[in-house]
Amino acid sequence: MAKRNSFGILAWLALFIFMLTACSGQSEPSGVFDPENQREYGVGGIYLGQNIKEAMDIIKPSKADFMDMVSRESYTVDRMAKGEGEAVMGMLLLDRTQLLVKVRKGELSSIMLGGVAKEDAARFKTYRGLAMYDSGEQLKKLYGEGSGEKEVVYEGSKYTANFGLEDNQVVWFRFDSK
Template identity: 70%
Template sequence: MIGKCLRMTVIWVLTVVVLVACSAQSEPTATFDPENQKEYGVNGIYLGQNVKEAMDILKPTKADFMDMVTRQSYTVEQMAQGAGDAVMGMLLVDQTQMMIKVHKGELTSIMLGGVPREDAQKFKTYRGLAMFDSARQLEKLYGKGRGEQEVVYEGSKYTADFGLVNNQVAWFRFDRKSSS
């Protein structure tokens, strides 16, 4: 009887530890983690995520996808199943245009720029950086990057580029590094 209670207690404690660890992964760490793929994302979508899941989160008002080589059009469902090798997507989210690249069903690039000033707070990175935030805010959230007008952060698999105009974030791009 005591052995059974002890076993159940151990299982319960392990379950709590696993749940706490999993929930902690959804929040950003205190400092930029260049190896965490969620760091390379905006509005809940991130590099490596399945395109169907990303579209369900973004809910674009318009989305067109075309293979950059063959010019073939693709649906989200086709891409989610792995169709298309070099698919570029043009999305309209509210009144802002976002571009994504998809390879074998996964997001490989997310680009955002030209956001109307009144919509700036609608588009935030995983760390909470919004369009038109200051260069100081970028450094506070991401640390010191490489470059001045185009600030680059790199992990082993992904890169983040932030463009600064008049000391404010004017665009950003997250990319998966090529496997060459």
């Protein structure tokens, strides 16, 4: 009977450890930039291809306005989440920082960020942990070698990441679907 209880406890412990390691690995990026992983193209927990409703629930802007780029029609998050809108631009206000997004058929297709106050820089980290005003060396360490000098570009088959450097600091970035 004692062997059976010991075996049960060991089985539960093994299952717990397996689940803990599996769950912890989902939120951390791999050691090398993966240009085909859509989560690599995001900031503050939101990423390209994500449903706009889910993204808004994560980023919680203090204000958000969405407008179709052609018809100038206003859109709500709920309408976009249902797949409405072919080319909708959104301006999200996160305290005093503006984050621009483009939504196509309910999913984020572009994320743009610049003009962040230095004291707010750590709030806007990419999936790999790059913050606004990090150095060009930190960019290279986290993302590898990109093309360009003042505008460093990383490309996958479906997505592109652009980072703007000024005085060897990241001062803006943009993630786009192709």
